Amino acid sequence: MSRFNVSGTAVVTGGSKGIGRAVAESFVDDGADVVICSRTKDEVEATADDIGAVGVECDVTNRDEVGALVEVAVDEFGGIDVLVNNAGASFMSNFDGVTPNGWDRVVDINLGGTYNCTRAAGEHLKDGNGTVVNMASVAGVQGAPYMSHYGAAKAGIINLTSTLAYEWASDGVRVNCVAPGYVATPGVESQMGVSADDIDRRDPERTIGEPDEVADIVSFLASPASSFVVGETVVARGVPDIAETPEV
Numbered sequence: 001m002s003r004f005n006v007s008g009t010a011v012v013t014g015g016s017k018g019i020g021r022a023v024a025e026s027f028v029d030d031g032a033d034v035v036i037c038s039r040t041k042d043e044v045e046a047t048a049d050d051i052g053a054v055g056v057e058c059d060v061t062n063r064d065e066v067g068a069l070v071e072v073a074v075d076e077f078g079g080i081d082v083l084v085n086n087a088g089a090s091f092m093s094n095f096d097g098v099t100p101n102g103w104d105r106v107v108d109i110n111l112g113g114t115y116n117c118t119r120a121a122g123e124h125l126k127d128g129n130g131t132v133v134n135m136a137s138v139a140g141v142q143g144a145p146y147m148s149h150y151g152a153a154k155a156g157i158i159n160l161t162s163t164l165a166y167e168w169a170s171d172g173v174r175v176n177c178v179a180p181g182y183v184a185t186p187g188v189e190s191q192m193g194v195s196a197d198d199i200d201r202r203d204p205e206r207t208i209g210e211p212d213e214v215a216d217i218v219s220f221l222a223s224p225a226s227s228f229v230v231g232e233t234v235v236a237r238g239v240p241d242i243a244e245t246p247e248v
């Protein structure tokens with residue numbers, strides 16, 4: 001088996017569509033046992049049937065449901081070797097327009113959900129020298145106008161990644177992170193009108209990617225091929241935005 005293959009049992013949150021589905025499909029193709037979750041029962045079950053995974057209805061902000069998700073993976077396959085914290089949500093608003101409830105909800109899903117799932121799966125990951133791949137965003141690396149809540153939550157995930165990677169390295173667990181820019185997921189397609197079919201992977205001069213391109217990075221970080229990569233955040237946003245325009 002190639003060092004780039006993902007094996008064992010993997011849990012992918014937010015796995016019913018977009019990047020999460022692409023990651024889950026990649027793991028299944030490698031021969032891993034995969035459990036995906038989503039808040040929508042019909043959607044997650046349909047995706048699971050389609051790609052050959054186990055689907056579980058789960059809201060990552062609900063710790064009881066997260067515990068049940070982990071139990072399914074352990075009962076079905078005997079443990080957890082890979083956890084991908086992909087579940088997330090956001091909405092566009094300037095800071096003044098973000099209500100306390102809106103702020104709490106976005107932070108709870110993105111950062112709190114990552115905490116809940118990692119905490120629940122921790123003992124199983126430590127049992128088998130597991131890997132954790134967190135999903136952040138370029139919004140967490142730099143400023144994010146009209147997405148202050150989302151950017152703050154993703155920045156927290158990046159910091160959590162490096163901190164937890166240090167703490168859990170002695171337990172044999174590697175923790176890393178991916179921070180994508182614009183990706184042609186169904187949500188982005190509905191907002192921007194760009195689908196994955198419109199993207200040429202051979203073109204480096206672009207600022208929008210395909211879910212499969214992010215899934216490739218996640219697969220690398222979850223595989224033995226990245227054994228010397230610990231606590232890192234891989235930014236995937238296409239051509240760098242470094243051109244400067246002088247002030248007039």
